[in-house]
Amino acid sequence: MVTLAxxxxxxxTLAGEVLRTPILPAxxxxxxxxxxxxxxxxxxxxxxxxxxxxxxxxxxxxxxxERRRGVIAMSAGNHAQAVAYHARRLGIPAxxxxxxxxxxxxxxxxxxxxxxxxLEGETLAEAQTxxxxxxxxxxxxxxxPYDDPHVIAGQGTIALEMLEDAPDLxxxxxxxxxxxLIAGCAIAARAVKPSIEIVGVEAALYPSMWNALHQGSxxxxxxxxxxxxxxxxxxxLTLPVVRECVSDIILVDETLIERxxxxxxxxxxxxxxxxxxxxxxxxLAAPDRFRGRKVGLILCGGNIDPRxxxxxxxxxxxxxxxxxxxxxxIPDRPGILGQIATRLGRFNANILAVDHHRLFLDVPAKxxxxxxxxxxxxxxxxxxxxxxxxxxxxxxxxxxxxxALE
Amino acid sequence: MVTLAxxxxxxxTLAGEVLRTPILPAxxxxxxxxxxxxxxxxxxxxxxxxxxxxxxxxxxxxxxxERRRGVIAMSAGNHAQAVAYHARRLGIPAxxxxxxxxxxxxxxxxxxxxxxxxLEGETLAEAQTxxxxxxxxxxxxxxxPYDDPHVIAGQGTIALEMLEDAPDLxxxxxxxxxxxLIAGCAIAARAVKPSIEIVGVEAALYPSMWNALHQGSxxxxxxxxxxxxxxxxxxxLTLPVVRECVSDIILVDETLIERxxxxxxxxxxxxxxxxxxxxxxxxLAAPDRFRGRKVGLILCGGNIDPRxxxxxxxxxxxxxxxxxxxxxxIPDRPGILGQIATRLGRFNANILAVDHHRLFLDVPAKxxxxxxxxxxxxxxxxxxxxxxxxxxxxxxxxxxxxxALE
Numbered sequence: 001m002v003t004l005a006x007x008x009x010x011x012x013t014l015a016g017e018v019l020r021t022p023i024l025p026a027x028x029x030x031x032x033x034x035x036x037x038x039x040x041x042x043x044x045x046x047x048x049x050x051x052x053x054x055x056x057x058x059x060x061x062x063x064x065x066e067r068r069r070g071v072i073a074m075s076a077g078n079h080a081q082a083v084a085y086h087a088r089r090l091g092i093p094a095x096x097x098x099x100x101x102x103x104x105x106x107x108x109x110x111x112x113x114x115x116x117x118x119l120e121g122e123t124l125a126e127a128q129t130x131x132x133x134x135x136x137x138x139x140x141x142x143x144x145p146y147d148d149p150h151v152i153a154g155q156g157t158i159a160l161e162m163l164e165d166a167p168d169l170x171x172x173x174x175x176x177x178x179x180x181l182i183a184g185c186a187i188a189a190r191a192v193k194p195s196i197e198i199v200g201v202e203a204a205l206y207p208s209m210w211n212a213l214h215q216g217s218x219x220x221x222x223x224x225x226x227x228x229x230x231x232x233x234x235x236x237l238t239l240p241v242v243r244e245c246v247s248d249i250i251l252v253d254e255t256l257i258e259r260x261x262x263x264x265x266x267x268x269x270x271x272x273x274x275x276x277x278x279x280x281x282x283x284l285a286a287p288d289r290f291r292g293r294k295v296g297l298i299l300c301g302g303n304i305d306p307r308x309x310x311x312x313x314x315x316x317x318x319x320x321x322x323x324x325x326x327x328x329x330i331p332d333r334p335g336i337l338g339q340i341a342t343r344l345g346r347f348n349a350n351i352l353a354v355d356h357h358r359l360f361l362d363v364p365a366k367x368x369x370x371x372x373x374x375x376x377x378x379x380x381x382x383x384x385x386x387x388x389x390x391x392x393x394x395x396x397x398x399x400x401x402x403x404a405l406e
Numbered sequence: 407m408v409t410l411a412x413x414x415x416x417x418x419t420l421a422g423e424v425l426r427t428p429i430l431p432a433x434x435x436x437x438x439x440x441x442x443x444x445x446x447x448x449x450x451x452x453x454x455x456x457x458x459x460x461x462x463x464x465x466x467x468x469x470x471x472e473r474r475r476g477v478i479a480m481s482a483g484n485h486a487q488a489v490a491y492h493a494r495r496l497g498i499p500a501x502x503x504x505x506x507x508x509x510x511x512x513x514x515x516x517x518x519x520x521x522x523x524x525l526e527g528e529t530l531a532e533a534q535t536x537x538x539x540x541x542x543x544x545x546x547x548x549x550x551p552y553d554d555p556h557v558i559a560g561q562g563t564i565a566l567e568m569l570e571d572a573p574d575l576x577x578x579x580x581x582x583x584x585x586x587l588i589a590g591c592a593i594a595a596r597a598v599k600p601s602i603e604i605v606g607v608e609a610a611l612y613p614s615m616w617n618a619l620h621q622g623s624x625x626x627x628x629x630x631x632x633x634x635x636x637x638x639x640x641x642x643l644t645l646p647v648v649r650e651c652v653s654d655i656i657l658v659d660e661t662l663i664e665r666x667x668x669x670x671x672x673x674x675x676x677x678x679x680x681x682x683x684x685x686x687x688x689x690l691a692a693p694d695r696f697r698g699r700k701v702g703l704i705l706c707g708g709n710i711d712p713r714x715x716x717x718x719x720x721x722x723x724x725x726x727x728x729x730x731x732x733x734x735x736i737p738d739r740p741g742i743l744g745q746i747a748t749r750l751g752r753f754n755a756n757i758l759a760v761d762h763h764r765l766f767l768d769v770p771a772k773x774x775x776x777x778x779x780x781x782x783x784x785x786x787x788x789x790x791x792x793x794x795x796x797x798x799x800x801x802x803x804x805x806x807x808x809x810a811l812e
Contacts, residue, residue, distance in 0.1 A: 021430075269677035317712060
């Protein structure tokens with residue numbers, strides 16, 4: 001059982017070795033949620049996630065013999081980079097097993113940190129089996145991403161720092177993958193401030209801790225934006241802590257995770273990966289639960305594919321009716337596009353894309369369909385524009401959202 | 407002449423009223439530039455820019471009579487929001503004049519801060535003339551964005567905080583619009599640490615301070631990503647300070663500003679507007695100038711249009727050959743696309759877009775052109791794929807970059 005003393009010791013181990021990240025008030029997120037939100041910026045660590053803390057504490061605790069033998073970890077994500085980075089700094093050979101399907105950028109990033117990479121298995125489960133075999137064969141020390149007392153103690157240092165810098169916090173909302181982050185933070189926070197509430201968050205597609213607490217059998221699986229917390233098996237060390245200290249677990253769907261990533265970026269000006277934005281997603285899922293309270297969020301990771309992020313931003317503009325697509329049936333003759341484009345320009349609607357379609361049978365042979373994507377100010381502006389086009393004799397049909405980038 | 411004492415007084419005025427933002431080591435930017443980079447996160451202010459400091463100091467210095475009369479400012483950007491926000495907090499009526507061409511989101515954001523907005527003039531210069539007339543008519547107090555001792559003192563508090571938190575800094579690289587930020591910071595930094603070097607940055611499209619220092623006559627104008635420092639007239643108060651304290655001014659072109667915005671986001675996980683990334687752009691422009699040195703950057707603003715930012719990220723992926731477009735001439739018959747798509751799939755190249763063109767006369771009537779956009783790992787991966795397609799009898803022609811989003 002990890003104690004406050006372990007976490008305080010971990011903090012000494014980490015001093016000068018990982019960043020003491022800032023926790024700051026987040027007025028835009030407060031305005032969005034109706035709570036008083038504070039954000040702890042763990043995305044500013046060297047490898048851009050909190051995972052460095054647990055990994056460093058674990059590695060620093062190894063014996064000389066274990067260091068010589070070297071360590072192994074299985075991860076396609078932040079844990080891989082954290083272990084690779086700190087192992088190199090400590091002069092410990094590190095082997096990282098990743099599923100063969102891991103995006104090349106992540107493989108390259110981990111390799112650049114000095115680790116030996118082994119690509120094995122189609123799934124995380126297969127990679128795990130293979131990694132365990134390699135660990136035995138080569139006599140390597142296993143660095144578990146969450147189910148390890150040193151790792152839990154390392155992650156717990158986050159809550160110590162948060163309550164030191166912002167002692168008034170009333171509730172911490174913490175993402176759950178295997179439970180290392182929430183377990184460590186819950187132990188630390190409860191010890192320092194017994195009145196604090198700890199709320200957990202899981203992606204609705206991976207409700208493994210929720211199942212464990214509620215004897216539930218919700219399915220775990222699917223493509224989530226929050227791959228950092230897409231874990232099917234909770235930790236044997238973390239589960240009892242969560243059972244004791246966490247008041248409830250909020251399950252967040254993909255749309256809310258996406259909106260939270262977007263809000264972090266466009267409103268709070270910080271880059272969060274899906275798991276890093278999960279706490280905010282939980283606040284959006286249950287605003288009444290948090291309204292008026294002082295809430296601490298951990299922006300626990302910032303590693304998200306730029307193309308996915310670009311797509312999320314554009315999709316959010318579509319949701320807000322600031323990018324709008326519609327289809328017109330037009331006569332197929334010179335000057336028509338000029339008329340329409342001029343009309344749109346008068347409304348200050350910037351044209352992003354135009355496509356002609358002539359193969360549809362629901363228009364006359366001398367007609368065409370015109371698909372137009374424009375930038376608008378908001379829904380009212382879009383309505384104004386549609387009304388004007390209707391006045392001109394067109395019948396604009398709104399196109400399904402999600403078009404522009406996909 | 408603004409003195410250290412003025413800046414220290416400004417700091418007292420600002421205590422608790424603006425965020426004491428963190429300055430943190432930025433390992434990814436250090437790796438990118440070969441220097442030891444520290445970033446001061448002024449984008450975390452409530453209105454997401456440093457402009458709050460100067461505005462607040464100016465407003466706090468007004469007499470009871472001036473407060474009653476109210477203030478006026480002309481700005482389409484961060485200064486507008488800063489004045490509106492702090493005027494409301496101090497109970498001072500604020501009028502903001504913006505050019506009629508100001509994007510609606512910016513108008514709305516400033517209005518939401520409680521200011522009365524007047525849209526006047528096609529250009530900043532016209533809006534300025536109109537604003538000056540209104541100030542006279544209505545007897546309002548002018549809040550200048552940079553050429554004001556209180557504003558300069560307010561901005562100077564940034565350098566005080568930077569050197570308090572990171573006293574080892576050897577050089578500050580500071581964006582220049584009218585010069586308020588650099589003048590305040592130069593006065594403060596030189597007073598606290600006389601050995602520090604101050605380097606200025608301007609957008610190459612707006613080299614107004616450079617012209618003033620070098621008796622130059624480079625043209626000022628054009629659409630820059632760094633609209634926050636697109637200023638044609640330098641301040642009469644700021645120019646002498648820059649002349650005395652700034653060792654040189656680096657002019658950065660649009661491509662470097664764009665790359666700096668992207669690096670801040672995808673590597674440092676922080677959202678920077680063009681002006682906010684200008685310091686990093688200068689380091690990319692003159693890496694030898696900074697190599698191995700401890701450099702302080704001010705991420706002075708984070709307000710950038712999400713669609714522009716999405717476009718920047720995708721363009722950078724194209725530059726890195728991670729998104730690649732090419733054109734094939736194919737026979738126009740069933741199964742061909744299936745063959746090509748399967749081939750691409752075997753190379754783990756994710757297909758983003760496919761377009762058929764049949765109207766080009768340089769293909770046979772029974773042929774077609776196929777435009778394909780794919781995700782690749784890097785240039786070598788793209789070359790492998792092109793070679794494989796060539797082996798299959800196609801002649802892939804690389805398409806100009808910048809296609810996917812534009």
